[in-house]
Amino acid sequence: MTAQERPAVRPANPHFSSGPCAKRPGWALDNLKNAVLGRSHRSKLGKARLADAIEKTRAVLNVPADYKIGIVPASDTGAVEMALWSLLGARGVDMLAWESFGQGWVTDVAKQLKLENARILKADYGQLPDLGDVDFKNDVVFTWNGTTSGVRVPNGEWIADDREGLTICDATSAAFAQDLAWPKLDVVTFSWQKVLGGEAAHGVLILSPRAVERLESYTPAWPMPKIFRLTKGGKLIEGIFKGETINTPSMLCVEDYIDALDWADSIGGLKALIARADANTAVIAEWAERTPWVDFLAEKVETRSNTSVCLKVVDPKVAALSDDDQAAFAKKMSSLLESEGVAMDVNGYRDAPAGLRIWAGATIEVSDMQALMPWLDWAFAEALASLEAA
Template sequence: MTAIERPAVRPANPHFSSGPCAKRPGWTIKNLENALVGRSHRSKPGKARLADAIEKTRSVLGVPADYRIGIVPASDTGAVEMALWSLLGARGVDLLAWESFGEGWVSDVVKQLKLKDARTLKADYGKLPDLGQINFDNDVVFTWNGTTSGVRVPNGDWIPADRKGLTICDATSAAFAQDLAWPKLDVVTFSWQKVLGGEAAHGMLILSPRAVERLESYTPAWPMPKIFRMTKGGKLIEGIFKGETINTPSMIAVEDYLDALDWAASIGGLKSLIGRADANAAVIAEWADRTPWVDFLAEKVDTRSNTSVCLKVVDPDVTALSDDDQAAFAKKIADLLDKEGVANDIAGYRDAPAGLRIWAGATIEVSDMRALMPWLDWAYAQAKASLKAAA
């Protein structure tokens, strides 16, 4: 193949990791100098900061006024686990899995909670399960955007308004970049370190009135860890959803989240955030369409993620290799770009098919995404030359 010269232009920001993700444009550590450090999160100003984070989340995301929003421990994982342990078991449950995190929720429900009335609908990486097979008399657990497969649900039209069960949605790489169908969702979770580039360790749990009714009318058969308890005496602990967190949050991380929310509002809110992610994803799509050695892992255009964009190498010389060698080839590309300071942490997820995963969320500048594309071709050419030399 023809040698490709090292590109002259580099992305100004090489942070294309899918989590924790790039900080907002213009961010500096000085943005956190007013963080409420050395004060109790239960003090009046501490609770005010936490309540502010909740209400700004509601405003930017357009969360309905009668939905509760709580800040919870352990990132998105903690938020999902709270929902699964607190809500499931009242009726059957359909579990959707098409990538590693969905598989994780299946494992928790089947192997840890040991629910007998659980049905799993799976699909390979790159595909969605048959959404028409879901029984909405059951509770339904799914990811809106498969972070490790780059496959998302196209919309919420497949969820009926008159469902009997609850819909429990892990939206951690979708919130703030995709249009969530709030009337169709009873539980929504996400973490701060994804689309807004916040700090890790804190999650958000959003409950519809139907989810609250379940919490107040149903008691699971298993012991409930203190960190998961959202009711007392059969009533919702409302303080959790007003800034009285279950455990101690980092007020530095809270300040950082508030900064990100203020930035989001300043650029036009959710519509602008979605537009920025769509523009970044469009740059990758235009490049992939004219590049013969690469393709999307997502098989259908309308299910491609606009945040965690997953790519596979389709060069026949590479696909003829063993799975381990294909993974080594993709890692070679990622390592070259990391060494050049062009793109950090873009190797595919360890459980996913071999390939690359490029974060295209709202904190990424489209100029940086455009600058990255020639470097992908350069790194591929370098890896291919090494492969031929070793043959």
């Protein structure tokens, strides 16, 4: 294969990781100078900043006024686990899985909680399960956007208005970039390290009135770890949803999240955030359309993520390789991009099919995404030349 020249233009910001994600444009450490450091998070000032983060979350995401928002430990994983351990077991549950994190929740429910009335609806990477098969007499657990597959649900229309069970939605790479159907969702979780590029280790748990009713009327059969406890004496612990966190949060991370929320508000809120992610994804889609060696892992345009964009190499010489060799080829490409300082952390997720995963969320500048595309062609040509020479 003929060698390809290095592109002349480089992305100004090479951070395309799918989590933690790129910081917002214009971010600087000095923006966090008002962080409540060296003080208790339970001080009047500390609780005020936590409450401020909660209310700004409500404003940017358009969360209904009667939904509860809490900051919880252990990132999105912690928030999901709190929901699963606290709410499930009252009725049957449908578990939807089409990528690694959804499969992780299946494992927890089937092997840790050992719920015998769990139905598993699975699909391969690149696809969705048949959403028409979901039984809304049951609770339903699903990811809105599959971070490791680049496949998302198209909307919330498939969720029954007259559902009897609760819908528990892991929205960690969807919140702030996709329009969540709040009336259809009873529990929503995310981590602010994703779309807004906040610092890691903190999760957000959002509960509808129906979810609160379940918490106050149902006690799970299993022991509940302290870090998961959302009720006391059969009543919701309201303080969790007013900034009185279960454990000690990083107030520096909280301040960083507030900074990101203020930026989101300043550019036009959720509508603007979605538009930025859509514009970045459009750049990739236009490039992929004219590039024969690559395709989206998501098989349908309407289920294609606008944040965690997963790509597969479809060039016949690469597609003919073993799975391990295809993974090595993708790793070679990502290593070349990183060594050139143009794209960091874009190799596909370790459990996913071999390929690249490029974050296209709202903190990415479209000019950087445009600059990246020629570098993907260059990295492919370099990796293919090495393969042919071997």
